[in-house]
């Protein structure tokens with residue numbers, strides 16, 4: 001009699017244990033689902049299914065970069081981000097019959113950046129921010145929000161320097177200054193560099209150590225100084241594959257976002273970060289090379 005009781009008891013313990021394990025597993029799943037990211041162990045299967053080499057998820061960051069210089073890949077409706085020896089994944093079905101663009105905001109962060117980030121979040125739009133280190137130091141919270149909502153963090157030098165007037169050491173310092181400020185906020189470096197004024201020479205190309213991202217549509221927002229005028233200009237000239245240049249340090253540029261994003265969405269435009277746009281168009285981003293747009 002006593003033995004039977006013991007066996008039954010053990011059986012119950014195992015059931016309880018199984019239920020608790022299942023509950024914990026469910027909690028973990030919900031956590032990762034909510035972050036729209038999946039744990040690396042799950043990715044292994046998916047990455048293998050897409051015939052991506054094993055080294056990309058077990059290797060060092062250098063090994064990953066060797067396979068994926070752009071740090072981002074688009075495979076069958078998923079973006080794979082390779083950073084710090086880890087892979088992150090985001091589901092994003094892109095309609096290849098409709099146009100894609102990358103919005104970029106320079107010279108910030110500034111006092112209007114938080115408002116801009118709220119708008120981007122509301123519209124479900126990811127953008128790329130090319131930041132100056134001096135501002136990045138002052139607006140650390142904004143940089144954290146950028147990362148949270150999937151925006152890309154770009155480097156626009158520490159002091160908005162004209163890099164072609166600097167020597168190698170000074171160029172390195174300008175880029176490292178901004179990286180340091182971004183690291184302080186989110187623990188990672190920028191993924192891209194945009195040289196101020198679009199000024200580049202051979203020394204800049206050699207020393208930058210990053211893909212150099214320029215633009216194909218300059219809104220000249222700083223000259224128009226009017227949200228409607230900026231929005232109208234974008235609506236008139238934006239086309240598939242464009243990298244659109246704006247500045248988040250101006251209120252009229254941030255206001256313009258509420259005008260042109262809904263209009264562009266209506267026309268079928270899809271918004272990606274610069275690295276996502278490059279990945280989507282199968283462009284391998286390489287350090288020291290210039291990129292203006294990623295058309296079909």
Ligand code: NI
Nearest residue numbers: 106107196197
């Ligand atoms: Ni600038």
